[in-house]
Amino acid sequence: MTRWGGGLGGTRSDLGAATDVDLHEALAVCDRDPVASVLAASRIEATLAESGRRAGTALWGVRREGRLEAICWAGANLVPVCDPDDEEALDAFARTALRQGRRCSSVVGEAGAVLGLWRRLEPSWGRAREVRADQPSLVIDHEPLVAADPFVRLARSDEIGSVLPACVHMFLEEVGYSPVEGGGTAYESRVRALIAAQRSYVRMEHGADGPQVVFKAELGAATRHVAQVQGVWVTPGRRGEGLSAPGMAAVVQLARARVAPVVSLYVNHYNHRALASYERVGFRRVGTYATVLF
Template identity: 45%
Template sequence: MLTTRHGVRPLGPADLDDFLALARRRPVVNAFVDYRATTTNLEPRWLGGEMWGRFGGGALVAACHVGANLVPVEATPDDAAAFAERALARSRTVSTIVGPQDAVRGFWNAVASSWGRPRDTRWEQPHLEIGGPPLVAPDPQVRRTVRADLTELYPACVAMYTEEVGVSPEHGGGAELYRARVIQLVNRGWSFARFDQGRLVFKAEVACATPYAAQIQGVFVPPDRRGQGLATAGMAAVVELVRREIAPSVSLYVNDWNASARAVYEKVGFRETARFATVMF
């Protein structure tokens, strides 16, 4: 049953095939929600939230992941406004709104007056992809991390997160959960790093993966080792490893103002295919 006049309702396991068909219209851009749907079967207890769908003429035309992250899926600004109307019927639970720029802007414009002032807004985030070999030589010393690397790896993950987001992942007692997430990525073989005499000098992780694409997060080089080509060769190695063993395309999104990171990704062979935006609370 549709629960609003705009044709929005929560999706469940019976909607999985239709949802995946929708998300896979742009399988690389929608890698995160594809991964979440296939690993949870759209069961709310596993999602840690809900997946909303908007219907038109009996067909699923747009969707919205509503968990810690709120992510519009193939949503026009009108679809985003319809999802916002449903969101306004309850208190805000999400910590981040992220996804294609127009949909995020449409959603935010509808909830801004009620959801309070965000901690940060990032409206220009190029979404980058590479679907072939890297354009530069990969660093042969980049490898998958193991649990024995955590002494170096975990502080680097905290430093990267704090630098990128503006608040430590350990803030408010979050250290245990964040450490568990880092360990989970290591156990999955989704964490990569290079070490120089035992010290971590480059790292990156796969945040999510589908049969079509893997999304990279957490790219980091310690401040005193930047400008030495470690990120360029390191990312080339990650692209090569991921494409060979995890997914055929590799994606990420980056802040428009981060000129050094964008230069690294361009050298490696990433190309912009969409614009994302992020609103953080």
């Protein structure tokens, strides 16, 4: 579904990609495929809203004949946004990344661009902890096909004591280590920020130890076009009860009503249960993501 424009002409540079890219021009590049580029576009839109200034060294660009053709967001994640066959752009991004050194925890985005960039970086950066090369990218732009769970709602700030442990458990299952080991507060700050931004959805129930999250999901990235769902999780003791599809249907309804007309997500290709659940809700595949984890 990628719709990149422009040829590969232009003068090849050994200096890498340009930095201090104009944010409005960068968004125009992202608009060529809003689903594939949502991770980068969400950071660009946030930077515009926060400061209205350029992103400095956090945004790289490749320009041809006066036109910005490809970009790469370089923050906690490295997110290339370009035609996967654009060897010149991928070479430029790799040179810039190698010059700056690895500062990211992952390379993520459209699979062709991510894997092409990683092939250039791996000889210097060394083996990744994991490469997830086939993550179906799914979207829904209509009402869900199953009834929404009426108990799924936005999380409240006073529920952080229940929401944070659920997020930590999800992260541990998905990535393989705890995001709070070592006593860091960055992950908790991220969870609090998502709740404050009204992008954290939960179904809460009262258990023996008080309120607990039985289903949750977040909008990890959102633009004016697309809201990308991340962190979908059902508490282990309630799995197999059919909470996932109605929960996701509720998230889709709430996100489309308040955030963006299209809801997207990406999932590991081997997670057949999740793929079947999302298909029941009405998601369809439009592409492939990849993630390189360090």
